[in-house]
Amino acid sequence: MLDIAIGVVFIFLLLSVFATTIAELILSSLNMRGKELLLGIQTLLSDESVTGLVQKVYNHGQVYGLFRGEFDPKKKRRNLPSYIPSENFAIALLDSIAQPFSELKPHAAQVPPVGGGLVPTIVQQTATITQAFKTAATALAENADTEKVGKPLMSMIAMAGDDATKLQKSVEAWYNSAMDRVSGWYKYRTLRVLFGIGLVMAVAMNADTIRIVRQLSKDSTMRQSIVAAAEATKNPTGPNDGTGETIDKRINEAKHSFDEINDLGIPVGWPPGDPNAKTPREKIAKCFDWITARPSMLLGWFLTAIAISLGAPFWFDALNKIMVVRSTVKPREKSHDEGSKDKSKS
Incomplete structure (x- = not known):
């Protein structure tokens, strides 16, 4: 037997x-992995038309280099990436929401605060980043079409406080949980x-x-x-x-x-x-x-x-x-x- x-x-x-x-x-041949990944990100970002946050994320430099050509919602999607690392997605999403990174100067000079003493400029830059995220997430949460992505972002921002790194890790965990569903x-x-x-x-x-x-x-x-x-x-x-x-x-x-x-x-x-x-x-x-x-x-x-x-x-x-x-x-x-x-x- x-x-x-x-x-x-x-x-x-x-x-x-x-x-x-x-x-x-x-x-x-049908690039089914890439299409399923796109569908998962569409659902995660509540962007069925893929002309909003999804298009910004896919055309961001952190994701753009993972596939050939430019992401165009009107064309057939045969060149989509089959995998996007969570770190790349988090940076692309946060930068696409408020675009604060490109507005900051990459230096760490010392400036005198109001109360005296010296505070690194990087601290002020971090505060600027988190404040920009809060403003952008609030605008998304108040919009009926984007509230499904705005409200989770507001919760993550509130838990992270002024820690931009912790916020990025929260977005990565949010993305990974969605990718489990896509899998x-x-x-x-x-x-x-x-x-x-x-x-x-x-x-x-x-x-x-x-x-x-x-x-x-x-x-x-x-x-x-x-x-x-x-x-x-x-x-x-x-x-x-x-x-x-x-x-x-x-x-x-x-x-x-x-x-x-x-x-x-x-x-x-x-x-x-x-x-x-x-x-x-x-x-x-x-x-x-x-x-x-x-x-x-x-x-x-x-x-x-x-x-x-x-x-x-x-x-x-x-x-x-x-x-x-x-x-x-x-x-x-x-x-x-x-x-x-x-x-x-x-």
Whole structure:
């Protein structure tokens, strides 16, 4: 039973690697990460038209250098950044609200205050910055269209006092919490795409989970070869984060996964067509009759699609756990408990 479970999980792993690579290629070509990030920032800044704070933030120097071209709400957004560091976002947002940084002179000369003594100019600059933030946040909070971003900013400014660094850290934490929600959106979208790809793969390859389990339970040679391949498996590459992996490498990973499915003789694929069927209509009718004669096949396809939608990392972790259980069970099967040599005397 453990070998059958390992075989099924390993097959799901190979299919998931193939599907995950295809899904990542599709999502990357559509720049889905960048679009989800933009949607999250739109929601965070309450700027659905992206012509207000969102446009200012994206065209700010702290964010502008993360993608090519200029952010234009009227054009198709295919060059959006897939990731914006929280520090860059906080500085860009605060500077876009009141624009105080460019108005201050970068010096720290000593000036005499009213009460006597010397106070660094940097203290006065900090007070000017925080006061500018307060004024801008108050204006945003009083506007019905921007109150959702103005009121949180006012709360953060009140908690930070005159400490501009603490205010920046509060904005960074606010942004990071919103990005956690954006990450959940992207994972949900990826799950839907994977399920669709998995369903197409299950039908196109006739990857019937029920049939695979039955075949593995009967064919010990196939079961042993798949278990041996599973033992030599290394951690596959999961969904890419948008950096450091070329399209050619992803395509090669998908091709390697598909070739391994064929080399192991995994029970997937369609039987040869009926030689007596000559016209396309007859061939389709014969194929439909062959499917209806096996009603469990539809359930098997659906189970395969669900398994693929879980992703390659999930099945790799499951495979490792089952392999650990198998390694602890096998030695016990080989060594039986010896009976006690001491016999009770009657």
